Amino acid sequence: MNFEINKLLQEEIIPFEFVVKNTDFNEIEGKLDENGGLIRGTIEKISRGTFLVSFTIEMTMIYPCARCLEPTPIDCCYEYSDTVTVEDGVTTLDLLPIVEECIYINEPYRVLCREDCAGLCPKCGNNLNHKQCDCEKSDDLDLRFEALKKLL
Numbered sequence: 001m002n003f004e005i006n007k008l009l010q011e012e013i014i015p016f017e018f019v020v021k022n023t024d025f026n027e028i029e030g031k032l033d034e035n036g037g038l039i040r041g042t043i044e045k046i047s048r049g050t051f052l053v054s055f056t057i058e059m060t061m062i063y064p065c066a067r068c069l070e071p072t073p074i075d076c077c078y079e080y081s082d083t084v085t086v087e088d089g090v091t092t093l094d095l096l097p098i099v100e101e102c103i104y105i106n107e108p109y110r111v112l113c114r115e116d117c118a119g120l121c122p123k124c125g126n127n128l129n130h131k132q133c134d135c136e137k138s139d140d141l142d143l144r145f146e147a148l149k150k151l152l
């Protein structure tokens with residue numbers, strides 16, 4: 001999304017609205033769902049070469065659950081407001097890298113499909129939310145004990 005900034009007058013505020021797709025980004029971990037993300041905001045020329053860019057992003061992003069890797073949709077609504085400076089002679093401002101940065105810094109640290117997700121069996125990789133496997137229970141207990149010991 002390239003915004004023509006050379007035609008903006010001082011203190012003029014211009015609204016913008018556009019939709020971003022998953023393919024617009026390279027650096028973010030989550031995947032946008034098929035609806036993409038709705039960006040709504042304004043750009044204001046503050047002084048020569050300096051612009052205030054403000055917007056909100058609304059979208060659903062899909063992350064693998066940290067325990068069982070099941071794709072988990074998360075409703076996201078992020079806000080961004082910051083000044084951007086451009087060099088003399090630059091006529092357009094690409095908003096996509098700014099949008100990507102905003103998503104990047106807001107990405108959740110750890111997504112769980114549900115609070116009590118049972119995760120994967122460490123032995124066979126079975127998703128324990130769906131069914132129990134036949135791996136020995138005693139091994140599971142040992143693993144939990146190991147984890148507890150680390151906490152002490």
Ligand SMILES: [Zn+2]
Nearest residue numbers: 065068113117
């Ligand atoms: Zn899970």
Ligand SMILES: [Zn+2]
Nearest residue numbers: 121124133135
């Ligand atoms: Zn198992």
